[in-house]
Amino acid sequence: MTERTDDELMAEVSGGLVDGLTQLFERHHRALHRFFSHLTGSASTAEDLTQEVFFRMLKFRETFQSGGKFTPWMYQIARNVHFDHCRKRTIEMPVAEERKLWEPADPSPQQDWTMMRAADVATLRRAFLRLPAAQREVLVLARYQELPYDEIARVMGCEPGTVKSRVFRAMKELSGLFVRLSGRRAS
Amino acid sequence: MNCDAAKERMSERWLHGLDESRRIELETHLAACPSCREESTALNALWQAMEDVPTEEPGRQLRAGFEWMMQAYRMGVAESSVRKRIAAPRQPLWQLAVASLTLVFGLVAGHLYTARTQDQATIAQLGVEMKTMKHLVTLSLLRQESAGDRLRGVSFSESMSATDDEVLSALVRALSNDPNVNVRLAAFDALTRNPASPSVRKGIRDAITYQESPLLQIALIDWAVNNKDRGAMDPLRQLERQPELHPAVRVRLREAIRSFQ
Numbered sequence: 001m002t003e004r005t006d007d008e009l010m011a012e013v014s015g016g017l018v019d020g021l022t023q024l025f026e027r028h029h030r031a032l033h034r035f036f037s038h039l040t041g042s043a044s045t046a047e048d049l050t051q052e053v054f055f056r057m058l059k060f061r062e063t064f065q066s067g068g069k070f071t072p073w074m075y076q077i078a079r080n081v082h083f084d085h086c087r088k089r090t091i092e093m094p095v096a097e098e099r100k101l102w103e104p105a106d107p108s109p110q111q112d113w114t115m116m117r118a119a120d121v122a123t124l125r126r127a128f129l130r131l132p133a134a135q136r137e138v139l140v141l142a143r144y145q146e147l148p149y150d151e152i153a154r155v156m157g158c159e160p161g162t163v164k165s166r167v168f169r170a171m172k173e174l175s176g177l178f179v180r181l182s183g184r185r186a187s
Numbered sequence: 188m189n190c191d192a193a194k195e196r197m198s199e200r201w202l203h204g205l206d207e208s209r210r211i212e213l214e215t216h217l218a219a220c221p222s223c224r225e226e227s228t229a230l231n232a233l234w235q236a237m238e239d240v241p242t243e244e245p246g247r248q249l250r251a252g253f254e255w256m257m258q259a260y261r262m263g264v265a266e267s268s269v270r271k272r273i274a275a276p277r278q279p280l281w282q283l284a285v286a287s288l289t290l291v292f293g294l295v296a297g298h299l300y301t302a303r304t305q306d307q308a309t310i311a312q313l314g315v316e317m318k319t320m321k322h323l324v325t326l327s328l329l330r331q332e333s334a335g336d337r338l339r340g341v342s343f344s345e346s347m348s349a350t351d352d353e354v355l356s357a358l359v360r361a362l363s364n365d366p367n368v369n370v371r372l373a374a375f376d377a378l379t380r381n382p383a384s385p386s387v388r389k390g391i392r393d394a395i396t397y398q399e400s401p402l403l404q405i406a407l408i409d410w411a412v413n414n415k416d417r418g419a420m421d422p423l424r425q426l427e428r429q430p431e432l433h434p435a436v437r438v439r440l441r442e443a444i445r446s447f448q
């Protein structure tokens with residue numbers, strides 16, 4: 001028996017045979033967890049948000065159109081979940097936690113940052129978390145989820161060409177933040 | 188090739204790599220354009236470095252949560268009540284608790300079923316046992332170390348047809364003392380499910396003065412307004428005097444106080 005594709009499984013779930021969701025969970029929960037970990041910088045928040053995505057898949061299963069593509073649909077849900085999370089966070093938490101995330105880096109201005117070290121990775125992570133949410137999303141999709149441009153375009157609802165320029169702008173922004181946080185100059 | 192096209196091409200290279208002719212076009216531009224060349228070197232290094240940002244693997248909690256959710260969905264018994272609750276999701280942990288409620292319910296029911304076949308107990312006795320069981324499960328969950336368990340306890344309290352006094356005071360305690368904001372929110376939600384007794388009312392009014400979470404403060408203010416609870420006026424004024432209120436809370440609070448006047 002051949003393995004069913006994600007699209008076929010989700011079409012079944014959408015039609016009421018929800019058991020297929022278990023297999024989709026097996027295939028995708030790690031990727032989603034990685035997506036949210038990079039976006040939020042917190043593994044436990046990532047677990048909550050991943051859980052929420054599967055919950056919404058079940059709840060809104062009928063919005064998946066048969067013949068549709070599962071992965072972009074899943075990431076659209078994930079982006080909505082992230083959006084809701086960010087909105088809630090601005091009321092609930094930011095003060096203490098973000099101060100911790102953004103504490104000043106140990107500056108070592110003499111070095112050229114094309115050579116990355118462990119401390120730089122931590123700084124890079126902090127710089128990343130300071131990017132606007134939309135830039136973080138496009139970068140995570142491109143860099144960590146390794147989605148092809150046309151799929152990213154479908155997730156973000158734009159043209160593939162636009163994705164390329166957004167990725168570039170986000171990288172540029174990230175590099176600026178990194179330089180500022182680490183006190184280094186770009187090579 | 189102009190600079191804009193070169194930037195787009197760099198971005199393309201990061202993700203897909205470039206074929207021979209596209210690569211040569213880009214390199215020709217870089218050779219002639221120092222600013223793009225510098226940008227390309229720096230950003231390539233950054234792209235590379237992003238590889239080193241570690242990610243943690245998801246814990247067992249995630250799978251357990253998913254399984255609870257599926258279980259809750261499948262169990263026709265509690266489906267209607269779960270669906271009603273799920274229609275207004277507050278936040279993930281909370282839903283997990285809702286879902287797990289059904290699981291606990293199933294376990295208890297299973298236990299009782301075994302008990303019945305062994306002891307030939309009557310239906311009436313079963314009813315009593317079920318009630319005691321729910322009571323015990325709720326109270327013991329509310330005392331657990333993990334916030335997830337306490338949330339489950341709060342959810343479970345709602346499956347009891349008539350919530351008893353002991354459970355109500357455990358919920359009031361959770362609202363006032365629980366260190367986890369999700370548990371406090373859930374406890375508040377559970378308390379407001381039934382018309383408030385005088386002691387519950389008092390617990391909620393007290394909470395207005397000392398809860399520090401803006402979400403909870405807003406929920407409490409709304410409760411006072413919706414219940415036209417004039418007795419909440421003093422606590423609301425007290426809250427108003429706190430210097431470090433979240434702006435959203437202050438706005439809501441002013442509206443509330445105005446609505447009482």
Ligand SMILES: [Zn+2]
Binds near residue numbers: 223224
């Ligand atoms: Zn150029």
